[in-house]
Amino acid sequence: MxxxxxxxxxxxxxxxxxxxxxxxxxxxxxxxxxxxxxxLPLNAHACPRCAEPLPASAPAGTVCGRCRRLPPPFAAAFAPYRYDWPLDRLIVELKFRRRLAVARVLGTLFAEALAVRLAAGAPRPQALVPVPLHPKRLAARGYNQAAELARPVARMLGLPLLDAGRRVRDTAAQSALAFRERRRNVAGAFVLAQGVPHAHIALIDDVLTTGHTAGECARALQAGGVERVEVWTLARTPAPGTPGRTA
Ligand SMILES: [Zn+2]
Ligand SMILES: [Zn+2]
Incomplete structure (x- = not known):
């Protein structure tokens, strides 16, 4: 309030x-x-399952090789921007400083991109669920940046925002781990705190990197009866070894 x-x-x-x-x-x-x-670095040409940037030569809508070999637990992922300069600077500030003004700008940009996507015929979820922080980290930071982004998105798209997820293990920050360790780090880290009476949910987070965190959240929602889980993040970090990765 x-x-x-x-x-x-x-x-x-x-x-x-x-x-x-x-x-x-x-x-x-x-x-x-x-x-x-x-x-701001747009991510207009991306895999529809994991939002990873596609090579320029790939036809629009191509599912990337990684998703074909090992489909993620979520049905679709959308990230309107790449995690690159100067957006990365704003996202760092969203997490650590100047939260109010930054959340307002980024949440509005995110909502505008999502409105375009829905107007183009993408399926509309029934509710949004922010990826939760562990209560300890929430207490230390004072807010959940995913929820800060989700609030303007929910308002502008007219969708309910459910604080349905709980992080039950205080996992190490994913950014501190090697890519291959990240999956094990978040396995079983989320449960549902409440029933989710919807068939289609969009999970909201700031950045999608390996997809393991979002994947574990998607599994918890599916275990609670949600049929279709999409992952919507403001930005996408390309995984290592992919053409779009710059760092
Ligand atoms: Zn993919
Ligand atoms: Zn400027």
Whole structure:
């Protein structure tokens, strides 16, 4: 509630200022200028199952080799941006600093991309579920960045937001582990805290990297009776050894 009021007061009283370069914002309440928005790295050509960038030569809608060999537990994944400069800078700030203004900008960009996707005929989920943090980490950070992004998305798309997941193990941060260790780290880390009376759910997170965290959440939702789980993240980090990976 306090968050919402601070947000409303900030957006009404303070002129919008670009969080990346300090120029005036593109629109009232949007703290990003048009030039910096155009610099954000789009992920327009991606695998529909895991959102990983596809080689330019692959036809649109191609399921990548990895998903064909080992389909992920979720039915589809969508990430409108690649985790690359300058978006990576904003996502770091979302996690560690300046949460309010950054969540408002990123949540709005995310919602706009999702609205385009739904208008183009993608199936519409019945509710959104943010990927949960373990209560210990939530207490330390004070907020869950996935929920901060999910809130404007839910509002703009008119979808209910369910805080349905619980992280039952305080796993090591995925970013601190080698790619091959990440799957074991999150196995069985999530349960449902409440019944989810919906057949189609979209999980919301900031970044999709190996997909193991989202995959474990999807398994928990499916065990609770959800038939179709999609993963919607603002950004995608290409897995190692793929053409789109730059780092
Ligand atoms: Zn700017
Ligand atoms: Zn894929």
């Amino acid at each position: 306090v968050y919402r009021w601070i947000n409303i007061i900030q957006s009404r009283l303070l002129p919008a200022v670009c969080l990346l370069c300090g120029a005036p914002g593109e629109a009232p309440g949007r703290d990003l200028c048009a030039g910096c928005r155009r610099d």
